[in-house]
Amino acid sequence: MGFDFEISSGSGSPIFKQIVDQVRLATVTGKLAAGAQLPSVRALAERLVVNPNTIAKAYNELSREGIIETQQGRGVFVAKPRQIYTKTERLRRIEPFIEALAHEGVVLGFTRAEIVESLAEKLDELGLFDGQQGKTS
Amino acid sequence: MGFDFEISSGSGSPIFKQIVDQVRLATVTGKLAAGAQLPSVRALAERLVVNPNTIAKAYNELSREGIIETQQGRGVFVAKPRQIYTKTERLRRIEPFIEALAHEGVVLGFTRAEIVESLAEKLDELGLFDGQQGKTS
């Protein structure tokens, strides 16, 4: 409940996706521990001033991915983390993001160093990697 | 003319955008040199089996970004490369790509080094930046 969602309605990316991403990221960075309770669909919709259907869609997606579990009548909770994907599968999933950034970067005229540097900064901002807790299987 | 377009209709990304991206990348990597002629709207529409309006929309966008120039009655040609956006605008445009990769990488459990390394490799693959492949911080 003590988790802050931040929605920027003019950012181009759909609201439900912003919520999904924030929850996914928070569970990885430890801001949302396994077992933590999330706000109800209606409560969150009210707090963020968005349509409840939008919240429901986000929770649905998170549920399908196994990141949260809804316990009927009790509420929505963060699930225990499971390493679902194989190394190959993880590489396959990250590829398009790497390609997109690389392409857009060179098209916009950035130098190799600028692109790599910007990414490194963003990663540091996310505040992980202190204890190198993410060994790659 | 001898440029190969590849459209995958089931990739989620709209057809006109696939064309835009391919041309933008090709002009940056040198596969399409300034002055080169692109296939005509109708010819490309026929070759890719899509509606001419879809091609026109792609060419339109490329034209607005200063990447191609259309000469009425003659055809479409690759323009001389120029930087049309301010530094601020370019940063604004690259940001979402950096954010998306950073988040996805973290969520998938990659380490900071792995993500940065993969990006650097992809950039080197593009064959630009000759002679200045510095270490990746």
Next chain:
Amino acid sequence: MGFDFEISSGSGSPIFKQIVDQVRLATVTGKLAAGAQLPSVRALAERLVVNPNTIAKAYNELSREGIIETQQGRGVFVAKPRQIYTKTERLRRIEPFIEALAHEGVVLGFTRAEIVESLAEKLDELGLFDGQQGKTS
């Protein structure tokens, strides 16, 4: 919403361009403030009795120039003003207008002073540049 569009269908200039120009000018002169909502594609199409695609094309162009922002499912809004083009690009874009006016003025037999004076007046009419209307060289 309360913004008046005026389309003259026999003016030579395409409908979508008339819309683009009116919105661009209105945002600069302050008639449309940042954050203001524009009429929906369908509503405006109906009001102006043109095809929705024509309105969509105008909004599309305005969006690419950073003048408006569309929020999926919510509508179209005026963006915060920002300079997206480099100085060089802005000069490149104003050049044809300068050339056209200069040529036409000379051909019509106006004197240098007359042309410059008329332009200065028109600029003052727009009501920008408060408190710095210097003499016209």
Next chain:
Amino acid sequence: MGFDFEISSGSGSPIFKQIVDQVRLATVTGKLAAGAQLPSVRALAERLVVNPNTIAKAYNELSREGIIETQQGRGVFVAKPRQIYTKTERLRRIEPFIEALAHEGVVLGFTRAEIVESLAEKLDELGLFDGQQGKTS
């Protein structure tokens, strides 16, 4: 015959219009005096490497405006200048050009001084106004 035409095929403006403008301007600046002979349609088409139809269209337009006269079998000649338009008509004709430049200038973020200055420079470039020969009726 000794008149240089300059065609830039990638400038956006149609070739026939470029020719019309150059002849109109040259007759006003004195580069083409009344009675001077212009190249034949075929000769000019060959020299500029464009379609003869394009030249014919330009000459047609100039003829309609009374700027040139074609004497059957002899060739094309610059007509004696006639002040066709009334003051009101001339103002009506220059207005759209003034408005277009003013609008585009402010939309692109130029200052009042920059716009006026650029126009003044362009007018000086045209090399008129030495003896103030263009009194306005």
Next chain:
DNA sequence: GTGGTCTAGACCACT
């Protein structure tokens, strides 16, 4: 032949 504009109408994603 070339691209540019516009209409009509369909389907989809998002709120």
Next chain:
DNA sequence: GTGGTCTAGACCACC
């Protein structure tokens, strides 16, 4: 409800 994408087919200006 909102905008985004795509198709089909028409007309125009330019070369």
